[in-house]
Amino acid sequence: MFSSYDGLCTIGELAGQTGVSVRTVRFYSDRGLLPEASRSAGGHRRYAPEAVERLRMIRALRGLDLPVAEVRRILDEQDARDVGAGEGGALEDAVAGRLRALGSELAALRWREAALRLVQESPPAERPDRLRLVGAVAAPPSTASLARFWRAWLPPRMPARSVTAFLKAAVPDLPDDPRPAQVLAFARLHAYVTRPCDGRGGRYQPQAHGVAGARASAVLYAGLAEAYDLAGGELRRDAEPGPGEALDAFVDAYASTYGTCDTAAFRHGLAGRLADDPRIDRYWELTAEVISAPDDRPEPTPGSAHDWLLASLETQLGAMDGVDVREGAGSEARSPGSDAPDGARAISPR
Incomplete structure (x- = not known):
């Protein structure tokens, strides 16, 4: 293979055998990836025959865009296996890591492509505003701003497990x-949640946030999560708002929080209280646009589920033939308000 009498090759011969430049061979040698067998009397590098396959392996790994540090780890592990040591896994770990990184890069490219198409397809008069909007969002975007918005919105001292469950929804x-x-x-959603609070309802904080205890908040939001999940199924079936399991779970979430019974009087009071709650419809509208597939009906969100449940409650109460069930209600059928246990008041993710 090599012309040398001792079976070793020069750096030029190694470069010629592998189709790379002398500079490339020197680069990998200087970084410890390609050990020299010896030096000539004149100080020139000399390599053993196995350096050919090692250099080809290095080129293959670098061709996968693996960094030099990962290539070194893979080669070190291979050397250890050759002498009966080492457990393996370096190559698999490096490939898996590169796939994850490549996935992020591809996601960023797809978001950038869609952003460019958005600008391209926008009417000229709308392009400056849309450029400002999309320019404020990284590619691929992060939902951290949305999580911060809800963490500020949720009741203080709410258990971490309950916060995590709510954020997931x-x-x-x-x-x-x-x-x-x-x-x-x-x-638009990012711009909505990052706008400064102007004192005019910009954050839509529910009244109960300052008074509801941690336990009451956990009970309420766990119950609401169940009710919204049930209502989401009804929305997917195009069911008309009305009484049923979803509405019962919705009302029970509030009744359990207030430590009272689910009665007709309680439902009347709850309907009136929720009708006056702050609303953040825009958040849920934009969320539905983000998650819904092209040309499909909007996917249910906690906001649309809440609307359906409130409409169900109003439908049920409207069917009571005008009877004012609040008159004569017992003390256990407290209406949600300032006299609820622990100062709790009706709250909803609206």
């Missing part, structure tokens, strides 16, 4: 391959 999973409309919806 309230913060949308972003599409891997978004349409321009979804990019615009998320950019």
Whole structure:
């Protein structure tokens, strides 16, 4: 293979055998990936025959865009196996890590492509505003701003497990391959939750946040999560609002929180209280646009589930033939308000 009498090759011969430049061979040698067998009397590098396959392996690994540090770890592990040591796994770990990184890079490219198409397809008069919107969002975007918004919105001292469960429902999973409309919806959603609170309801804080205890908050939001899940199924079936399991779970969440019974009087009081609650419809509208597939009906959100449940409650109460069930209600059928246990008041993710 080599012309040398001792079976070793020069750096030029090694480069010629593997189709790389002398500079490349020197680069890998200087970084410890390609050991020299010896030096000539004149100080020139000399390599053993196995250096050919090692250099080809290095080129293959670098061709997968693995960094030099990962290549070194793989080669070190291979050397250890050759002498009966080492457990393996370096190559698998490196490939898995590169796949994860590549997935993030591809996601970023898809979001950038959709953002560019959005600008391209926008009417000229709307392009400056849309450029500002999408320019404020990273690619791929992060939902951290949405999580911060809800953490500020939720009752203080709410148990971490309850907060995590609520965030899972309230913060949308972003599409891997978004349409321009979804990019615009998320950019608007990001702008919505990061705008400064101006003292005029910008954060839509429920009244109960300052008074509801940690236990009451956990009970309420756990019950609401169950009710919203049930209502989501009804929405997917295009069911008309009305009495049923979802509505019962919804009312029971509040009744359990207030330590009272689910009675007709309680439902009347609850309906009146919820009708006056602050609303953040825009958040849920944009969330539905972000998560819904093209040309499909909007996916249910906690906001749309809440609307359906409130409509169900009003439908049920409207069917009571005008009877004022609040008159003569017992002390256990407390209406949600300032006299609820522990100062709790009706709250909803609206």
